[in-house]
Amino acid sequence: MEAAAKKKLEIYEIGGCKDSYETGFSIGNHFSNLIRSRLSTDSIFNNQLLPFAQTPQAHSLIHSLSHNNTTKFPNHWNEMRGIAHGAGVPFLHILILNFRKEILPFIPKPERVEDEEEETIDDCSDILVVSDAMAVVAHNEDANVALVGHTYLIKATLASGLTYTAYTYAGELPSCAFGFNNHGLAFTLNSVPPAESEIVAGGIGRNFISRDLLEATSLEDAITRIRSSLVSVGHSYNLIDINLRKILNVETASSQRLSVHEVGSTPFFHANMYLHLEVDQAHDQNSISRQNRAALLPKKSKQDLLSLLGDTDDHKYPIFMQGPTLYTLCTAVFDLDERTLAITEANPRKGEVSYVFTMA
Numbered sequence: 134m135e136a137a138a139k140k141k142l143e144i145y146e147i148g149g150c151k152d153s154y155e156t157g158f159s160i161g162n163h164f165s166n167l168i169r170s171r172l173s174t175d176s177i178f179n180n181q182l183l184p185f186a187q188t189p190q191a192h193s194l195i196h197s198l199s200h201n202n203t204t205k206f207p208n209h210w211n212e213m214r215g216i217a218h219g220a221g222v223p224f225l226h227i228l229i230l231n232f233r234k235e236i237l238p239f240i241p242k243p244e245r246v247e248d249e250e251e252e253t254i255d256d257c258s259d260i261l262v263v264s265d266a267m268a269v270v271a272h273n274e275d276a277n278v279a280l281v282g283h284t285y286l287i288k289a290t291l292a293s294g295l296t297y298t299a300y301t302y303a304g305e306l307p308s309c310a311f312g313f314n315n316h317g318l319a320f321t322l323n324s325v326p327p328a329e330s331e332i333v334a335g336g337i338g339r340n341f342i343s344r345d346l347l348e349a350t351s352l353e354d355a356i357t358r359i360r361s362s363l364v365s366v367g368h369s370y371n372l373i374d375i376n377l378r379k380i381l382n383v384e385t386a387s388s389q390r391l392s393v394h395e396v397g398s399t400p401f402f403h404a405n406m407y408l409h410l411e412v413d414q415a416h417d418q419n420s421i422s423r424q425n426r427a428a429l430l431p432k433k434s435k436q437d438l439l440s441l442l443g444d445t446d447d448h449k450y451p452i453f454m455q456g457p458t459l460y461t462l463c464t465a466v467f468d469l470d471e472r473t474l475a476i477t478e479a480n481p482r483k484g485e486v487s488y489v490f491t492m493a
């Protein structure tokens with residue numbers, strides 16, 4: 134699939150909604166065609182998630198996910214309900230999209246796609262640095278090729294007065310990718326695959342935690358929001374405070390395990406494997422190859438970081454992905470000194486920026 138075939142990323146601005154359900158309904162209604170298109174073409178949804186969700190053994194898992202996440206995050210749950218109703222699609226479909234990472238490990242092995250790469254819904258690569266010369270987070274948003282053309286930007290003003298901008302997958306809560314708010318807080322996310330023995334059924338969904346992070350008021354508040362959730366599977370959060378000129382990498386796992394690494398002048402590359410939290414993890418050759426390649430590349434300037442994220446030297450496991458299974462949807466660059474977020478939809482080496490947002 135050629136990148137040129139993609140339509141330009143749409144920004145939807147929303148405000149004045151009386152509650153979370155109405156916010157979700159507005160988003161779902163506006164992007165109903167895109168959400169329906171994703172549901173009809175996403176092979177992991179159609180071949181794995183949906184068939185499993187309709188089996189008796191899935192009922193208790195979905196019930197536990199529903200109960201625990203409704204209890205912990207009632208507003209975000211209502212926003213997800215609104216998305217489904219606004220888009221005019223079954224709520225179950227939106228639910229399993231948002232809990233895909235919490236459901237996939239529990240699908241019986243014979244029903245799973247044999248090629249393990251097919252199971253990889255999203256990967257991401259980040260290069261982070263805070264030095265005298267620059268303070269930058271550069272992030273490749275990598276996903277299954279089914280997501281090409283099925284993403285959008287949400288600019289929301291909540292009833293509390295908080296505003297956020299978030300890159301969003303069609304049908305999912307903002308944002309399993311990256312975003313920022315008017316408190317000067319921002320984040321990018323990396324999927325990390327713990328070993329199956331590390332996964333707890335029915336815990337809090339990562340989409341709900343990342344949606345909650347959009348409302349964080351400080352780094353401490355963000356870490357509290359992450360730590361307080363009993364998650365099923367792990368995640369890696371790159372937390373950004375532009376006012377403090379500070380970047381933290383936070384790795385998490387089930388049983389409220391959490392490790393924080395403050396980024397300094399040594400550039401920190403993170404793919405999709407745990408680097409500092411002691412967790413048994415799945416072997417991911419794609420991540421190992423990207424990690425090794427990134428170690429060889431220069432990282433002295435912002436342009437170096439963009440060139441690194443645009444690297445295609447390893448044809449099997451490139452840092453910048455163009456299919457057939459995984460695809461780099463865009464590159465996001467948070468510059469803490471310029472107080473900007475730049476989004477590039479082409480290879481970042483080319484310097485063709487699609488959007489630049491000024492952060493508070």
